[in-house]
Amino acid sequence: MAVSFESGRKLARGFILASMLVAGPASALAPEHEIKRLMLATEEAVATERWGEAGEYLNRLQAIEGKKPADYFFYRGRVMFQAAQLNEAQAALEAYVKQAGAEGAHYQEALGLITDVEKARAAKAAAPKTPNGETAKIAVIEPAGDQSMASLRQLYLTDTDREALTIHLNSLLDVAGWRADRAVVKLDRPADVEYRVDTAESTISIQEIRRSPDGRVVRKTSQMPVFGINPLVEWGCESAASSCWVYDPRDGSRLFQLSYNRDQAQDIAQTLGRLIRNLQAPNGS
Structure with a gap:
C-alpha cells in the first residue's frame, strides 16, 4: 500500500x-x-x-x-x-x-x-527537506508578514506582537468550536470541543475542552515547544466528518478539531503559524 x-x-x-x-x-x-x-x-x-x-x-x-x-x-x-x-x-x-x-x-x-x-x-x-523534495500539501498557510501587527496591537490594546497574536488566536478559536449538532447553535451554549492557547517563552500551551452530552467537561493541556518546528501550518476540511482540522506542525497529527468552516480554519492556521514564528524569533516580542 x-x-x-x-x-x-x-x-x-x-x-x-x-x-x-x-x-x-x-x-x-x-x-x-x-x-x-x-x-x-x-x-x-x-x-x-x-x-x-x-x-x-x-x-x-x-x-x-x-x-x-x-x-x-x-x-x-x-x-x-x-x-x-x-x-x-x-x-x-x-x-x-x-x-x-x-x-x-x-x-x-x-x-x-x-x-x-x-x-x-x-x-x-x-524525511530531510530539500528545495526539490518538498511534498505537495492540501492546504498550507504560510505565515503572513508583520504588516498587520500594528493594527492587531491596536485592536487588542496590547504592547507586544506576541500578546496580540495570542489574543487573536483565542478569539478565532472561540467562534470555531466544534459541535456534534451543527443544526443547533446557541450563543449561550458552548461548543462540544473548544481550545484555548497561552504562551510562555518558547512554548505554546494548548488547552482542549471537551463536553459530553451528559454535561461532563474534560480539560486536557499539552505543551508545544516551538524551536525546530516548521511554522507552515496545514489545515483541511472533510464534509463527511463535518469538521475542519488544523494539523500539528511537529508530526502532522490533528491538533484542533473545528467546525466545518474553511475560512475559519484558514485564519486559525495562519495565526498559529505567525505565533510560532514570533516565538522562534530571538527578538520576538
Whole structure:
C-alpha cells in the first residue's frame, strides 16, 4: 500500500486529465441510481488502479445530493492515499469505519490503510527537506508578514506582537468550536470541543475542552515547544466528518478539531503559524 509523494503529485495532476476523459453530459438518472452507477465505476477503476478516473468519479459522487454508501468513504480514502493527500485519506477512512462498523466489507483493509497513513505521515515528518523534495500539501498557510501587527496591537490594546497574536488566536478559536449538532447553535451554549492557547517563552500551551452530552467537561493541556518546528501550518476540511482540522506542525497529527468552516480554519492556521514564528524569533516580542 506504500505510495511515494512524487507519484502522489503525479496522481493529483492526473485527476485533472481524468476529469476531461470521463466527464460527460449530465446523467438523466435519478440521484439514487446515478450514485450506484458511479460507485460501480469507482470500484472498477480502483480495482484496475486507474486512480485518476476513480478520483473523478468520486468528485462527481460528492456533488450529488443524497446519502452516500459507506463504501464511498472507503474508496475516497484509498484514492486520497494514493495521491499522498494523507489528511483527507485519514478523514475518509475514519468516516468509513464509523459508518460501516466491524461488519463492513472493507473494515480490516480500512484499519490497515489508516495505519499506513500514519506511517506515511511519520516518514514525511522525518524525511530531510530539500528545495526539490518538498511534498505537495492540501492546504498550507504560510505565515503572513508583520504588516498587520500594528493594527492587531491596536485592536487588542496590547504592547507586544506576541500578546496580540495570542489574543487573536483565542478569539478565532472561540467562534470555531466544534459541535456534534451543527443544526443547533446557541450563543449561550458552548461548543462540544473548544481550545484555548497561552504562551510562555518558547512554548505554546494548548488547552482542549471537551463536553459530553451528559454535561461532563474534560480539560486536557499539552505543551508545544516551538524551536525546530516548521511554522507552515496545514489545515483541511472533510464534509463527511463535518469538521475542519488544523494539523500539528511537529508530526502532522490533528491538533484542533473545528467546525466545518474553511475560512475559519484558514485564519486559525495562519495565526498559529505567525505565533510560532514570533516565538522562534530571538527578538520576538
